[in-house]
Amino acid sequence: MRHLLEIDDLSVDELQHVLALAQSKAPPQVLQGKGMALVFEKPSLRTRNSMEMAVFQLGGLPVYIQADEIGLDTRESVEDVTNTLAGFHAAIGARVFEHSKVERMAEVDRVPIVNLLSDAAHPMQALADALTIIEEFGSVEGRTVAYIGDSNNVTRSLGLAVGMLGGVFRIASPSEYSFGEDDLALLRSTGGTVETMVDPYEAVEGCDVVYSDVFTSMGQEAETAIRLKAFADYQIDGDLMRAAGDAVFLHCLPAHRGEEVTSEVVDSPASRVWKLAENRMHAARGYLAFALGEMS
Numbered sequence: 162m163r164h165l166l167e168i169d170d171l172s173v174d175e176l177q178h179v180l181a182l183a184q185s186k187a188p189p190q191v192l193q194g195k196g197m198a199l200v201f202e203k204p205s206l207r208t209r210n211s212m213e214m215a216v217f218q219l220g221g222l223p224v225y226i227q228a229d230e231i232g233l234d235t236r237e238s239v240e241d242v243t244n245t246l247a248g249f250h251a252a253i254g255a256r257v258f259e260h261s262k263v264e265r266m267a268e269v270d271r272v273p274i275v276n277l278l279s280d281a282a283h284p285m286q287a288l289a290d291a292l293t294i295i296e297e298f299g300s301v302e303g304r305t306v307a308y309i310g311d312s313n314n315v316t317r318s319l320g321l322a323v324g325m326l327g328g329v330f331r332i333a334s335p336s337e338y339s340f341g342e343d344d345l346a347l348l349r350s351t352g353g354t355v356e357t358m359v360d361p362y363e364a365v366e367g368c369d370v371v372y373s374d375v376f377t378s379m380g381q382e383a384e385t386a387i388r389l390k391a392f393a394d395y396q397i398d399g400d401l402m403r404a405a406g407d408a409v410f411l412h413c414l415p416a417h418r419g420e421e422v423t424s425e426v427v428d429s430p431a432s433r434v435w436k437l438a439e440n441r442m443h444a445a446r447g448y449l450a451f452a453l454g455e456m457s
């Protein structure tokens with residue numbers, strides 16, 4: 162039983178295999194006649210659509226479920242919902258607030274669980290990030306990814322993926338929003354190089370990829386004003402991209418134009434954001450092809 166709660170639930174070999182499957186032109190019909198439940202506690206554009214299309218391309222039926230409607234942990238416990246859905250579906254994906262909810266689903270261990278974003282991790286995003294970097298540069302190995310902004314779920318999964326694939330990961334965050342020792346130890350456990358700094362200009366020097374995410378993640382909206390102030394010097398604008406030289410720009414999206422990034426950068430020739438968004442579907446298909454049994 163394969164669960165993907167964080168990207169390092171895959172070995173390095175498995176991660177490379179999933180990325181190869183993501184680039185395959187012939188999707189194995191591993192979900193023929195089967196369904197996948199997609200449970201969302203939070204909004205989504207890319208994750209929902211990429212998962213639904215990936216399931217469809219693998220021959221299956223995606224069933225979108227709003228957590229509010231089924232009362233996840235209010236009308237029924239996470240475990241009871243998981244056991245019920247496991248009777249209908251070959252796999253369950255879930256976007257949740259607390260990471261413990263996807264852990265509880267995985268503990269039921271009836272069908273593969275896929276984390277579609279939790280407060281701790283966003284592994285399906287990291288798969289697409291890696292795929293996009295590979296398409297751009299041929300490999301992640303030896304490339305430097307400079308992440309600018311909040312040290313969050315996207316940062317953690319991206320940093321793990323970059324480290325697993327032999328890249329250098331730099332994080333520029335204000336000190337009060339930087340990773341603590343535990344997270345840095347986790348990222349370094351891949352054997353990858355992780356560098357932290359407060360100055361975005363230092364982070365982008367000689368890098369290959371500049372990466373951005375929102376300053377205020379879903380669920381943190383009450384902190385918006387304080388975060389906008391704290392991250393005022395972390396906007397990716399034309400000047401920062403010029404300092405980054407030939408680097409490409411990635412953002413998991415949605416972008417808050419005028420906050421963490423300017424429109425000038427999102428819409429610039431260096432931007433690969435639409436390619437990355439599309440790659441969410443290819444990465445999802447590659448992962449499901451792997452997890453649901455087509456191992457080669």
Ligand code: CP
Pocket residue numbers: 204205206207208209278286413414415
């Ligand atoms: N990047 C991403 O996960 O986008 P959505 O929140 O729209 O799914």
Ligand code: NVA
Pocket residue numbers: 278313314315374375377378379413414415
């Ligand atoms: N860090 C963001 C990512 C959105 C795709 C969030 O959790 O809201």
